[in-house]
Amino acid sequence: MRVQQKAQQQGFTLIELMIVVAIVAILAGIGMPAYQNYTDRAKFTEVVAATAPIKTGIELCAQIEGITEFKLTAAGCGELGEKGIPSAPAASVELKSIALSLSSKDIVITASNNDTTAVTYTLTGTVSQGRVTWISGGGCDSLGYC
Structure with missing residues (x-):
C-alpha cells in the first residue's frame, strides 16, 4: 500500500523576497548619506587636529x-616657527595648508583640507586678561565638520 504525501512548500515566495529587497533599499537610502557625512x-x-600645536604655541608665547593684544607687527607671536610656535606641518592626505595671520587685535589660524571642495577651518584668538580666547569658524561650520 502506497501512502501519498503532499509535497511541502519550501523557500520564500516572490512577493516575500520583493518586500525584503524594498526594506533593504529604503534602509540603504537613509543610511548611506548619513554615513557619507560621518x-x-x-x-x-x-x-582640526593639525591646528592644536600651533594654538598651544601661540598661547604659551603670549x-x-x-x-x-596681538598687533599687525611681527614683534609679538605672529610667526610660524618663531618664539615657540611650531612651523606649519607638511601637507598630508587630508591637510593642504595652515597659515597664521594677524588682524588689528586678533591672531587667525587658517587651515584648509586637501579636498576639491577646499573647506577651511579658522581659529581667531584674542588676548584678554592675560589669556588667549579662541573662536572657531570657517567653511566647516556650515557643513558640520567642526
Whole structure:
C-alpha cells in the first residue's frame, strides 16, 4: 500500500523576497548619506587636529612674552616657527595648508583640507586678561565638520 504525501512548500515566495529587497533599499537610502557625512567629518578631524600645536604655541608665547593684544607687527607671536610656535606641518592626505595671520587685535589660524571642495577651518584668538580666547569658524561650520 502506497501512502501519498503532499509535497511541502519550501523557500520564500516572490512577493516575500520583493518586500525584503524594498526594506533593504529604503534602509540603504537613509543610511548611506548619513554615513557619507560621518566619513567626511572624520576625515576633517585631521585638519582640526593639525591646528592644536600651533594654538598651544601661540598661547604659551603670549604668556611668556606678556602680550596684552596681538598687533599687525611681527614683534609679538605672529610667526610660524618663531618664539615657540611650531612651523606649519607638511601637507598630508587630508591637510593642504595652515597659515597664521594677524588682524588689528586678533591672531587667525587658517587651515584648509586637501579636498576639491577646499573647506577651511579658522581659529581667531584674542588676548584678554592675560589669556588667549579662541573662536572657531570657517567653511566647516556650515557643513558640520567642526
